[in-house]
Amino acid sequence: MGRGGKRVGASRKPSSKNVLSREIADRAAKEGITPLEVMLKAMRLHVVWDEWDRAADIA
Known part of the structure; x- marks a missing residue:
């Protein structure tokens, strides 16, 4: 077996x-x-809003 x-x-x-x-x-x-393109746009928006942790999560 x-x-x-x-x-x-x-x-x-x-x-x-x-x-x-x-x-x-x-x-x-x-x-x-x-x-x-959607992820990049979302990441860039979070950078503009100074939300670096959220931008890093998306990246």
Whole structure:
């Protein structure tokens, strides 16, 4: 009886997670703004408001 170790076919297919992430990012870019742009804008606003801890959390 086997115990532990690598099993053939037990892992996620290569890049399966990346394919969905890429589709979501592409869709957002077509809408005109990306998630990265939203995070950068929020971070910069917190810097302007002198809320450095919040800006660091976003970064």
